[in-house]
Amino acid sequence: MNLKATLEQWRMFKAVVEAGGFNQAAEQVHKSQSSIHHAVQKLESALGLTLFFNEGRRVTLTEAGELMYRRACYLLDEAHKVESVANSLKSGVETYLRIAVDIIFPPEMLYKALNKVSQDYPLLRIELMETVLNGANTLLKEGEVDLGISPFPLNSGFSEDLCEIDFIAVAHPSHPLHALNRVLTLEDLKGHRQIVVRDSSTERKAESGWLGADQRWTVSHVRTSIDIIRQGLGFAWLPLAIIRNELETGVLKPLPLEQGGLRKALLFLCFADGDRLGPAARAFLGELRYQTMSLPSVESIAE
Template structure:
């Protein structure tokens, strides 16, 4: 049986927060005597002095300072417990699992996640990064509630989200740039292509997006690995413009001058299996994501 109640700890905290017993009385709308009694009961139960009063100034004793840290933690946890209870009673989910293809713009994703997290501070968000068919597979298996993927499922709800533009690039020192002429796809086949592996676990469903049957092929698991390799002159590839803008601006990467097919575009889909079952936090994520992607599609002002 606890000898000190949560309310007594709250009165102790109020005295510190407001700078004195009289100020705390006004701040928490309690009588000064009730606050004095609460603090006195803590001191009597523990055999410690929590405050020293010199003139009109109320200060913590060393023991009071130590207990204040623990009391703050206790009160914070009590608030969280109440918030969780309210959240559960309102039907708000406690976890949200999202699969996102690696080509989706990270700045938009982070902004949306922060917005949702601010609205639902106790929400645990699990982000699974995938490539090609991986996000749709995770959704089909029930491992995530929402998928952002270049493949659209035949089940559930799927909508066009945004287009991602890819450009053919290589390091400025790559031999392809030394040809000093417009390049053909046949020219590219003589050099190493870096390809990103489909993250699906089903071998029969794995795709090789953009594969040209080049004489030499390196396959990697992540877009960032491909970007790093190409920046070091180890090959060429079509890469998402939103992920390589800085490297193009800094001169670490250079667009290949192809006579055709210089750029490609991939459609990303927003998919979830059952709109009636997703919770308020998931709906908030969907709404914020759609709004940001509408802005993405709007032409930039010069």
């Protein structure tokens, strides 16, 4: 079937919508105002639709224009993806890999996976972005990263279960909660300072594991939370794999909670389009899956 409109006409239409007028669009796409106007006129003629109302120097979308704009954005985005896939195929191995990783993922496993990929692809440049909660998926949606490890599945894209992270409620051995020398309830915790981690996403803000304690310190990284708790200044649910050394050496001590002392969070491996991933990215995914097979458990720590 022959298409009535070209990608360039759709691109000019989109530019006019987003710039608010033909003159403004001409400045942004570096074309003459007459050429943009002509492209949109041909588009309207081919479709048999009126896409704009003229309001002085500005234009407003008609109802049909609003629908066409949404579809045009999708069409142009897909066209860019097709070209990106072609570029990846042409170049063979990618030279740049951008990864967003939630801070609860065990860093040792991440470093091993990154090192293995760097050994196999020595010219690969890697950019690592540490995120919290919705942060990784926001970066994926904005096209800022190629891969993400996130506590949430990606709504538009690919997500697979990667691993389950155990969180354990802990405090310094000298913390007043340990001095109670009895089984604790969640109500006992509410009278003490809880350390929580802030969502790094710009879209939605949440806080990791907040109990609703009367006192709360909010930080941006799990390492900061660990440092504060090591000083005896609060309690928190922390990733077991990250505080394994502190537990083994007695710097941190699990709180004897009646229930809720252990929490679990599923991490997802996310990416927007698998066809755009090159061999280095795929090698990283495989190594990541291999590394997570040896995650520590509560039982292994107890032993």
